[in-house]
Amino acid sequence: MMTDREEEARLVPAVLFIECDDGEKAFRGEMFGHMGNVSGEIVFQTGMVGYVESLTDPSYACQLLVLTYPLIGNYGVPDDTVDEYGFPRYFESDKVQPAALIVSRVCPYGSENHWLSDQPLHRYLRKAKVPGFTGVDTRMLTKFIREKGTMRAKLICEANSTPLLPFVDINSENLVAKVSTKKIQTLGNGSIRLLAVDCGMKYNQLRVLLRHDVTVTVVPWDYQFQNEEGYDGLFLSSGPGDPAMCAETEANLRAFMEKPKVLPIFGICLGHQILARAFGGKTYKLKYGNRGHNQPCIHVGTGRCMITAQNHGYAVDNEALGKGLRPLFVNANDGTNEGLFHESLPYFSVQFHPEHSPGPADTEFLFDVFVELVKNWKNGSRISPQEMVHQKLTYVPPIVQEKRTQKKVLVLGSGGLTIGQAGEFDYSGAQALKALKEKGIETVLVNPNVATVQTSKGFATKTCFVPIDKHYVTQVIKKMRPTGIICTFGGQTALNCAVELYNNGTLKQYNVDVLGTPIEAIMKTEDRGLFKEHIERLGERVAPSKVACSLQEAVEVAESLGFPVLLRASYALGGLGSGFANDRNELIEIAQKAFSYNNQVFIDRSLKGWKEVEYEVVRDAYDNCVTVCNMENVDPVGIHTGESIVVAPSQTLNDFEYQTLRTVAIKVARSFGIIGECNIQYAVCPDRFEYYIIEVNARLSRSSALASKATGYPLAYVATRLALGEALPKIKNSVTGNTTACFEPSLDYCVVKVPRWDLCKFARVSNKIGSVMKSVGEAMGIGRSFEEAFQKALRMTSDGAVGFHPSAFPRVPEAEDFTRPTDKRIFAIARGLYHGLHDPSFPLRGAAKIQELTGIDLWFLRHMETIIETHQKLETYTCYELPEALLYQAKQYGFSDRQISRVIKKREAGAECA
Template identity: 60%
Template sequence: MLGKLIPEGMEESQIPYVDPGKQNLVQEVSVKDPRVFNAGASVKIAVLDCGLKYNQIRCLCQRGAEVTVLPWDHALDPAEHRESITLGGFDGLFISNGPGDPVFCQQSIHNIKQFLAGDSPKPLFGICLGHQILSLVIGAKTFKMKYGNRGHNQPCIHEGSQRCFITSQNHGYAVDPSTLPDGWSALFTNANDKTNEGIVHDSKPIFSVQFHPEHCAGPMDLVSLFDVFLDTVRDVKAGAVEGRTVKQRLRDLLTYKHNPNVSDLEKFRPRKVLILGSGGLSIGQAGEFDYSGSQAIKALKEENIQTVLINPNIATVQTSKGLADKVYFLPLTHDYVTQVIKNERPDGILLTFGGQTALNCGVELTKRGILEKYNVRVLGTPVSSIEMTEDRKIFVEKMEEIGEHVAPSEAAFSLEQAQAAADRLGYPVLVRSAYALGGLGSGFANTKEELTALVCQAFAHTTQVLVDKSLKGWKEIEYEVVRDAYNNCVTVCNMENVDPLGIHTGESIVVAPSQTLNDHEYNMLRDTAIKVRLLSAYNAVYSFSFLQPRIPFYRFSLLLAYNFSYVFCKRLEPNRFSIPFTLRPPVGILITKNRKRTSPSFLT
C-alpha cells in the first residue's frame, strides 16, 4: 500500500505516488567514491557498499583487515578500471546489505560474475542484500516475501549441524533454494517460515547469509562468520588452504562437539519417570513448584511417558486425582525415595520440580549409589551441575574458566573464619548458609557485631557459611534459559526486580521484560546466561545476574530448578514459554522441533 504526504495548500493531484519498490534504492544510499579504513593492515578487503552498516566495517577492521569501501557499481576487474589503484591487490570481497529489490543491482551482478569467473576465485562473503545479489549471480532466483522478516529474534538452523542460532533480520526479499545450481548448498534455513538464510559453495571460498551477524548491540551469536571469512582470506593468500573448504570450516565451527545421534535420543527415551515434588511448603519452594510440577506431568503424558510422583502435600494441584499415573504421599528423603524406586523401577528421574529439597535429595541418592544401582537416569540437569552451583568454591572456579565475574566471596566453617573473611572483603557483607532453603539464616551485616549474630544463627542450620561482598542497591536481573542435546539455547524470558538488590524477591515486584537495560546490557547478560548454561546439561535454568551501570557486572547465583519466576513468565507469555516446551529437551526432543503451541492463559 502506497501513501503520500500532502502539504497544506496543495492539491492531492499535484503530489504523485512514489513506489520505492520500483526504484534503485541502492544507488541512492551507496558511497560515490572509494574510502579506505584501517590502511596498512595485513589483508585487504574490498567492500561493495549497497547500504553498508558501520559495524560491518568495524567487524572487518577489528580482525586485522584493511577495508576499501567501493560504490555499488564499481568494477571489480582492475583491467576494466585502470584509474583505480585500490583494486590492484585486494584479497577478498565483501558484499554489504542494502535496501530494495536485488534485481535493480544489475551492474553489481555483472561485476561479481566477472570476479567469480575462473576456477580459483578469491574469497567472497555477502550479507542480506549481498546474499541475494550473490544468488542472482550464480543463477538462482529471488522472490518478494508477503511480510518479510524484520526483528532481532529470528531463529536460523545451520544445515550442516542442525544447530539453531538467534539472528537479527530486516529484509523483504528471499532466495529460492530450489533454484540453486549444482555445487551450491543451503547454509542456513529460517526455523519459522523455512525460507533460505544462507548459501555456500561446496568447494570454493564463497558464502553468504541473509541475516545480520554483526548486528549491534546483538544478538551476535554468529559474528564468528567474519572470523571464518578472514581466516579463509589469509589461508588463500598464503596458499595454505590444504583442501579445507569454507563449507567444512563452517561445519567445524558451528557443530556441537558432543552431538548425540537421533537414534540414541530415541533409544534412551524414558518410559517411566519419577518426579520429586515440592516437599514441605515453605518460603523458597511454595506454590511455584506445585504449578511447574503439575505442568511437567501433563507434558510427560503428552509424550506417552508414565509418571510417578512423590509429594507429601495432599492439598496441591499436582497430586490431584487423574493427573499423575501414581502418587506417593511420602517425605522427600532418600530413604522413602529409594523405596519408591525399588517398587516402581523408573528409568528416569526429574529433580528440578521440587525446589531445594528435591535437589538435595537427588544429590544424596547419587552419592549413595541408588540411582546407579537401579539404572535410573537423571533427566535434564545432572547432579554434577547441581553440586557445582551449590558449592561456592567450585562455582567461582567454573565462572573464572569462562571469563565471567563473580561477587567476591569466601566460605567459612567457624565464626573466626567468617570474621576474617568479612575483614578481607570489607563491610557491609552478605552472610548466607550453604545449601539453605529460601535464604534461611542469611542477612546483611554492617558491623562485626551484626556479623557475629548472623553467623551464629546460620551455624545452627549448616556447617558452612558463605560471606559475600554486599551488592545491596544493584539491579537484579533474571534470565530463563533452555538448552537441548544439540546445544541449542533459548533465553525465553528476562525479568527485572523493580526494587534493587537487598529487598527480598518475594517482597518485590518483578516485571518482564526488563525496563532499565539498554540493548548492550541486555545482550551482554543474555550471552552470559547462555555461557553459564553451557556448564551444565540441557534443561531449563534459572539464573541471577546483578548489573551496576557503567561498571563490570557480577554473576551471583544459579538455580537449576523451575521456580516462581518461571510461573511469572509463563503467565506473561503463555504461547511461547511452557513446561511442555521446556521439558521436552530432557526427554530427548530438540528445541527446534518444538513448534509453537497455544497453551491456557491465566489471570493473575
C-alpha cells in the same frame, strides 16, 4: 511562545494512511519529533530493544518503521562519540534512515533514564527531521500488515496537512544508490586485504571485520571492483530494497568471479541475494518480510539452530538458488533460504545479520570463518566455507552416555506448604507430568501437598503423598523401580533431595537415570565455592567473596572484604540463612542462622543498590540454546527476587547490555552442561556497564513460572522433553503449532509481577524484606504500558487494593520508609510522590529524591510519578465533568473504574457515568 523543551516535547494530532486494495485505511495518533509529512513503505520490526541501531540501519531507508514493542525511548539516545575506527560508537550509519518511526507509546519527554543517554528520542528525531508517530495501536497495525502484506503508506500531520502528498513505491527507485558511500575509504592495517562493496553497509559489519588482522577498502555499490588487484577476499554488504535494482553490482560480481584468480566471497542480506542472482538464482518479495531479533535458522549440515537478527523484505528462491549453489541455512519457521555456499568455490553468504547490532551475536563467528577462509586460500589451503561452518557448529558432548528408553519416571514434586517450595513449583511440575504423559511414559509423583494441581487425579500415574527427603524417596524408588528421575521441577527441596540420593549411591544402586541437567552440574551451581571457581574460569565475575566454615572465620572474611556484606548459605531454600550485615554484630547474628542450615557460608561484598536482571535459559543435549525471557527487578540488589516487583522484559537496558548479558547467560549454561532450563541472575551497575553474576539456578525457579506465563512459552514442558533427549528445534511451538520451540519470544506487551505477603498474620514477624523470601504468592499484570501492568498486578495482591494509590499508606512517609524496605514500601512511594505534588516544602518530594533513598531506577519512579500526576488531575473533576481525553489516559495507565470513582470529586456513580 514555546520554549525549546516544550517544542521538543509536544505531541501534535496526525493520521497514518495505508493504501489498500479497497481504498485507504486511516490510523489516528500523535506526531512527535519532526513535524512533517512523509510517504513510503510501511513495515514492522519485532525487536524489544535496539531502536537506536534500527533507526540508523540503512536497510530501513525510506520505510515507515513500526516497532511492535510498545514502550520505546526508555533509555534515550546516546551521544555521537566515535570509536577506534572513527565511526559513531552507538550508531549504524551517519543519519536516521527510515522515513518515519511508528510506536505505540514513546517514553514521555524527560522520563528516559540511562547512564549513556544524551538526549530524548523526541529531540533526536527532531534534529534528524524525521517524524515519529505515537498513540497508535501497533498490535492492530502489525496484524493488519501481516494480513495484507507490506503496503504503501503516508503520515500526515494535521497541523501541516498536505492532502496531495502521493503514495510512493520506494522499491521502484534505487535505494542502494541513496545509502551507499560516495567515496573509496581504506580502514585498518592488517595483513589480509579485503574489498568491501557498500550496498548500505552497517558500521558494525566493518567493526567486526576490523577486529581481525585485516585491511578493508570500502567502495561504492557500482564501483567496478573486478578491475582491482592485490586483494585477498570480497565482502558484499547488506542494504535496502529490491536486489534487482543492483544490476551494476551483479554485473561487476560476475566479472569478478570470471577472473582466473579465485578469491573468497562473503555476502550478507542484500549481498546474499546479489550473489545468488549472479549465479542465475531468483529472488522474490516476501509478503511482509522478516524483521526482528529472534528468527531461528537451522544449519543444513548439523541441524544446529541459531537465533538471528534479520531485516529484509526480499528472499532467495529455494527452488532456484543458482548454478553450483547449495543451501547453508534455512529459516526454521517459514522454510525460506537463509544461507548459501558454492559446492566447489570459496563463496558463501547469509540472509540474516551475523554482525547483529541490534540483535543476538550467536552467528558473529561467520566473520571468523570468512577471515580464516581468506587466509587459507591465500596460503594455498582449499578448505570450503561449508566445511569450516560445519566444523564450528558440530557439537561433541563432553560425556557420551548411552541413552535408554524411559518407561517409568519419578518426578520430585513441589513439596509441603513452606514459603519458597510449594505453589510456585506446582505449575512447573504439572507441565512436566503433562509432557511425560504425552510420550506414554508412566509417572510416579512424590509430593506430600494435597492442595496442589499436580496431585489431582489424572496428572500422574501414581502419586505418593510422602515428604520429599532421602528416606521416603528411597522407599518409593525401592518399591516403584523407576528408570529415571526428574528433580528440577520441585524447587530447592527436590534438588537437595536428589543430590543426597546421588551422593549416597541410591540412584546408582537402583539404576535410576538422572534426566536433564547432570547432578554434578547442579552441585557446582549450589556450592558457592565451586560456583565461584567455575565462573572465574570462564572469564566472568561473581562479586568479591570468600567461603567461611565457622563463625570466627566469617567475621575475619567480612572484615577483610569490608562492610556491608551479604551472607548466604549453600543449598538454601528461598534465601534462608542469608542477609546483609552492616557491622560485626549483625554479621554474627546472621551467620549463626546461616550455619544452622549448612556448614558453609558464602560471604559477598555487598552490591546493594545495583540493578538485578535475570535470564531464563533453555538448552538441549545438542547445544541448541535460547533465552526465553529476561526480567528486571524494580527493587535493587539486596531484595530477594521473590520479594521484589519484577518487570518483563527489562526496561532500562540498551541493546548492547541486553545482548551481552544474554550471550554470557548462554555461555554459562553451556559450560555447566545444562539440559533443560536454568535461571541466571546478574547485578548490573546503574552508572556504567559493569556486571557480576549473582547465581545460577540449575532448575526451574520461581522466576521460571513467571517467565512461562509472561511469554506463553511452556518452560517446564519443553525442559521435560529436552530431558528425555529430544532436540529443541524438533519440538513445536505450542502456541502456533507449526513453528519451532527453538525461538525467543518477542513480547508486544509489558508484564509486572508483584509479591503478596501475609506478614500481618504473624505478630512477631518483622515486615522488613530483604534477601530472605517471606512472600507467599505473587500476582501478575499484563499491559501495553508499565503503568497499566503495574496497577493491574497491585490490585490483585489483596481484595482491598485499588492500585498505586496514595491512601494505601496511612501517613506522610519519612525517610526510613524508603531506606528500609518493607512490604508496604511501594505504597509509601505512592504517598510520597502524591504529597510532593501538593506540598513544595516536602523534603522527600520528587522521583529523584526517592531514587536516592530507595536505589530504584529513576525510569520506574518517573512512571510511577505519572500515575500519581494522573491521580491528581482526576481529583479536580466530578464524574460528569471528567474529560474524555483524561479518562482515556487514565485507563491507559491502568486505572480501574473503581479506582477512578474513588479519586474524582463526587462518588455518586462509577467512572462509567462519564
